[in-house]
Amino acid sequence: MRVLIIEDDMILALSLEIMLKKMGYSEIRKAHTGEKALETIVDFEPDLMLVDIFLGTGISGIDVVKKVQERKKVDVIYITGNSDEYHRKQAGETDYLSYLVKPITYTELKKVLEKDNAQ
Template sequence: MEKNILIVEDEMIIALMLDQMVTKQGHNVIDKVSTGEAAVESAQRHKPDLILMDIRLGGQLDGIQAMQKINEQNPTSVIFVTGNSDDSYKKRIKEIDHLAFLTKPVTFHELSRSLSAAS
Protein backbone atom coordinates (compact mmCIF):
# COMPACT_ATOMS: atom_id res chain seq x y z
CA MET A 1 0.00 0.00 0.00
CA GLU A 2 1.37 3.39 -1.03
CA LYS A 3 2.15 5.76 1.84
CA ASN A 4 2.72 9.50 2.00
CA ILE A 5 5.99 9.95 3.89
CA LEU A 6 7.62 12.97 5.51
CA ILE A 7 11.43 12.80 5.74
CA VAL A 8 13.02 14.74 8.59
CA GLU A 9 16.80 14.70 8.17
CA ASP A 10 19.35 17.48 8.57
CA GLU A 11 22.04 15.85 6.41
CA MET A 12 21.00 16.58 2.82
CA ILE A 13 22.81 13.59 1.29
CA ILE A 14 21.07 11.21 3.68
CA ALA A 15 17.72 12.91 3.03
CA LEU A 16 18.19 12.41 -0.72
CA MET A 17 19.20 8.77 -0.21
CA LEU A 18 16.12 8.12 1.95
CA ASP A 19 13.96 9.87 -0.66
CA GLN A 20 15.30 7.56 -3.39
CA MET A 21 14.78 4.42 -1.27
CA VAL A 22 11.23 5.41 -0.31
CA THR A 23 10.33 6.26 -3.91
CA LYS A 24 11.82 2.97 -5.21
CA GLN A 25 9.48 1.15 -2.87
CA GLY A 26 6.45 2.84 -4.39
CA HIS A 27 5.75 5.45 -1.71
CA ASN A 28 5.42 9.23 -2.01
CA VAL A 29 7.76 11.66 -0.29
CA ILE A 30 5.47 14.57 0.52
CA ASP A 31 8.15 16.79 2.06
CA LYS A 32 11.76 16.82 3.28
CA VAL A 33 12.66 19.11 6.18
CA SER A 34 15.75 19.51 8.34
CA THR A 35 14.58 20.80 11.75
CA GLY A 36 12.15 19.66 14.41
CA GLU A 37 10.19 22.88 14.11
CA ALA A 38 9.80 22.42 10.34
CA ALA A 39 8.75 18.80 10.94
CA VAL A 40 5.92 19.87 13.24
CA GLU A 41 4.72 22.48 10.74
CA SER A 42 4.98 20.12 7.76
CA ALA A 43 3.18 17.30 9.59
CA GLN A 44 0.32 19.67 10.45
CA ARG A 45 0.10 20.84 6.84
CA HIS A 46 0.55 17.53 4.98
CA LYS A 47 -0.79 14.91 7.45
CA PRO A 48 1.70 12.18 6.43
CA ASP A 49 0.96 8.48 6.86
CA LEU A 50 4.48 7.96 8.18
CA ILE A 51 7.48 10.02 9.25
CA LEU A 52 11.13 9.04 8.86
CA MET A 53 12.57 11.06 11.75
CA ASP A 54 16.22 11.70 12.47
CA ILE A 55 16.72 12.13 16.21
CA ARG A 56 19.54 14.68 16.21
CA LEU A 57 18.44 17.79 14.33
CA GLY A 58 19.40 21.43 14.09
CA GLY A 59 17.02 23.88 15.74
CA GLN A 60 15.42 23.90 19.18
CA LEU A 61 13.55 20.57 18.92
CA ASP A 62 15.23 17.21 18.46
CA GLY A 63 13.37 14.46 16.62
CA ILE A 64 11.90 12.96 19.78
CA GLN A 65 10.52 16.32 20.96
CA ALA A 66 9.17 17.03 17.47
CA MET A 67 7.32 13.68 17.43
CA GLN A 68 5.81 14.42 20.83
CA LYS A 69 4.43 17.73 19.49
CA ILE A 70 3.23 16.11 16.24
CA ASN A 71 1.45 13.32 18.13
CA GLU A 72 -0.32 15.86 20.39
CA GLN A 73 -2.03 17.24 17.28
CA ASN A 74 -2.29 14.18 15.05
CA PRO A 75 -0.84 10.80 16.08
CA THR A 76 1.42 9.65 13.25
CA SER A 77 3.48 6.50 12.66
CA VAL A 78 7.22 7.07 12.91
CA ILE A 79 10.45 5.29 12.10
CA PHE A 80 13.34 6.85 13.99
CA VAL A 81 16.67 7.09 12.18
CA THR A 82 19.88 8.01 13.95
CA GLY A 83 23.62 7.97 13.56
CA ASN A 84 23.93 7.57 17.32
CA SER A 85 22.54 4.46 19.01
CA ASP A 86 23.10 5.99 22.46
CA ASP A 87 21.06 4.34 25.24
CA SER A 88 19.70 7.72 26.37
CA TYR A 89 17.89 8.06 23.01
CA LYS A 90 16.53 4.53 23.24
CA LYS A 91 15.12 5.31 26.69
CA ARG A 92 13.49 8.54 25.46
CA ILE A 93 11.88 6.98 22.39
CA LYS A 94 10.22 4.29 24.51
CA GLU A 95 7.72 7.02 25.45
CA ILE A 96 6.70 7.33 21.79
CA ASP A 97 4.97 4.58 19.86
CA HIS A 98 7.33 3.88 16.94
CA LEU A 99 7.61 1.26 14.23
CA ALA A 100 11.39 0.96 14.14
CA PHE A 101 14.69 2.45 15.30
CA LEU A 102 17.20 2.34 12.43
CA THR A 103 20.88 3.20 12.76
CA LYS A 104 22.64 5.06 9.93
CA PRO A 105 23.69 4.15 7.38
CA VAL A 106 20.21 2.79 6.67
CA THR A 107 20.15 0.01 4.10
CA PHE A 108 17.47 -0.47 1.47
CA HIS A 109 16.60 -3.85 3.02
CA GLU A 110 16.19 -2.43 6.55
CA LEU A 111 14.02 0.42 5.36
CA SER A 112 11.97 -1.86 3.12
CA ARG A 113 11.31 -4.27 6.00
CA SER A 114 10.30 -1.40 8.31
CA LEU A 115 7.99 0.15 5.72
CA SER A 116 6.39 -3.23 5.02
CA ALA A 117 5.72 -3.69 8.74
CA ALA A 118 3.97 -0.30 8.72
CA SER A 119 1.33 -1.51 6.25
Protein backbone atom coordinates (compact mmCIF):
# COMPACT_ATOMS: atom_id res chain seq x y z
CA MET A 1 0.00 0.00 0.00
CA ARG A 2 1.33 3.41 -1.00
CA VAL A 3 0.87 6.16 1.60
CA LEU A 4 1.23 9.90 1.07
CA ILE A 5 1.69 12.11 4.15
CA ILE A 6 0.57 15.69 3.49
CA GLU A 7 1.83 17.72 6.44
CA ASP A 8 3.60 21.11 6.59
CA ASP A 9 5.24 20.39 9.96
CA MET A 10 8.32 18.39 8.93
CA ILE A 11 8.85 16.91 12.39
CA LEU A 12 5.27 15.65 12.57
CA ALA A 13 5.53 14.30 9.00
CA LEU A 14 8.64 12.35 10.01
CA SER A 15 6.89 11.10 13.16
CA LEU A 16 3.95 9.85 11.08
CA GLU A 17 6.36 8.15 8.68
CA ILE A 18 8.07 6.38 11.58
CA MET A 19 4.70 5.22 12.94
CA LEU A 20 3.69 3.87 9.52
CA LYS A 21 6.99 2.04 9.06
CA LYS A 22 6.57 0.49 12.51
CA MET A 23 3.18 -0.81 11.30
CA GLY A 24 4.79 -2.37 8.23
CA TYR A 25 4.13 0.25 5.56
CA SER A 26 7.15 0.78 3.33
CA GLU A 27 5.99 2.81 0.33
CA ILE A 28 5.68 6.25 1.92
CA ARG A 29 6.17 9.72 0.51
CA LYS A 30 5.75 13.12 2.11
CA ALA A 31 4.58 16.47 0.76
CA HIS A 32 4.78 19.67 2.79
CA THR A 33 2.41 21.80 0.67
CA GLY A 34 -0.86 21.15 -1.12
CA GLU A 35 0.74 21.96 -4.44
CA LYS A 36 3.59 19.51 -3.85
CA ALA A 37 1.05 16.87 -2.83
CA LEU A 38 -0.78 17.26 -6.14
CA GLU A 39 2.52 16.92 -8.03
CA THR A 40 3.50 13.83 -6.02
CA ILE A 41 0.12 12.14 -6.55
CA VAL A 42 0.59 12.12 -10.33
CA ASP A 43 3.53 9.69 -10.22
CA PHE A 44 3.06 8.03 -6.84
CA GLU A 45 -0.71 7.29 -6.94
CA PRO A 46 -1.26 6.69 -3.20
CA ASP A 47 -3.81 4.27 -1.81
CA LEU A 48 -3.97 6.21 1.46
CA MET A 49 -3.33 9.85 2.35
CA LEU A 50 -2.72 11.22 5.84
CA VAL A 51 -3.75 14.84 5.44
CA ASP A 52 -3.28 17.96 7.53
CA ILE A 53 -5.99 20.53 6.77
CA PHE A 54 -4.03 23.76 7.16
CA LEU A 55 -0.80 23.63 5.16
CA GLY A 56 0.37 27.22 5.59
CA THR A 57 0.16 29.18 2.36
CA GLY A 58 -1.43 27.76 -0.77
CA ILE A 59 -4.21 25.24 -1.08
CA SER A 60 -5.55 23.36 1.93
CA GLY A 61 -5.44 19.65 2.60
CA ILE A 62 -9.20 19.48 2.05
CA ASP A 63 -8.78 21.08 -1.40
CA VAL A 64 -6.13 18.48 -2.25
CA VAL A 65 -8.48 15.67 -1.23
CA LYS A 66 -11.36 17.14 -3.28
CA LYS A 67 -9.17 17.37 -6.39
CA VAL A 68 -7.87 13.82 -5.99
CA GLN A 69 -11.28 12.33 -5.25
CA GLU A 70 -12.69 13.89 -8.42
CA ARG A 71 -10.50 11.42 -10.35
CA LYS A 72 -10.16 8.35 -8.14
CA LYS A 73 -11.00 6.82 -4.79
CA VAL A 74 -8.25 7.29 -2.25
CA ASP A 75 -8.61 6.55 1.45
CA VAL A 76 -8.05 9.64 3.60
CA ILE A 77 -7.31 10.18 7.26
CA TYR A 78 -7.32 13.81 8.35
CA ILE A 79 -4.75 14.52 11.05
CA THR A 80 -5.26 18.12 12.06
CA GLY A 81 -5.22 20.69 14.80
CA ASN A 82 -8.48 22.08 13.41
CA SER A 83 -11.16 20.46 15.55
CA ASP A 84 -13.78 23.19 15.06
CA GLU A 85 -17.15 22.65 13.38
CA TYR A 86 -16.25 24.76 10.30
CA HIS A 87 -13.32 22.51 9.33
CA ARG A 88 -15.20 19.32 10.18
CA LYS A 89 -18.02 20.45 7.89
CA GLN A 90 -15.56 21.17 5.08
CA ALA A 91 -13.93 17.78 5.55
CA GLY A 92 -17.42 16.27 5.42
CA GLU A 93 -17.60 17.33 1.77
CA THR A 94 -14.99 14.63 1.09
CA ASP A 95 -14.93 10.90 1.65
CA TYR A 96 -12.63 10.08 4.58
CA LEU A 97 -11.96 7.23 7.01
CA SER A 98 -11.24 9.26 10.12
CA TYR A 99 -10.70 12.77 11.49
CA LEU A 100 -7.97 12.71 14.14
CA VAL A 101 -7.09 15.78 16.19
CA LYS A 102 -3.43 16.47 16.96
CA PRO A 103 -1.55 15.36 18.84
CA ILE A 104 -2.23 11.75 17.85
CA THR A 105 -0.70 8.58 19.19
CA TYR A 106 0.63 5.49 17.49
CA THR A 107 -2.26 3.53 19.03
CA GLU A 108 -4.90 5.90 17.59
CA LEU A 109 -3.44 5.72 14.09
CA LYS A 110 -3.00 1.95 14.24
CA LYS A 111 -6.61 1.47 15.39
CA VAL A 112 -7.95 3.48 12.43
CA LEU A 113 -5.74 1.65 9.93
CA GLU A 114 -6.63 -1.78 11.34
CA LYS A 115 -10.32 -0.93 11.15
CA ASP A 116 -9.91 0.10 7.49
CA ASN A 117 -7.95 -3.05 6.61
CA ALA A 118 -10.64 -5.22 8.21
CA GLN A 119 -13.30 -3.86 5.87
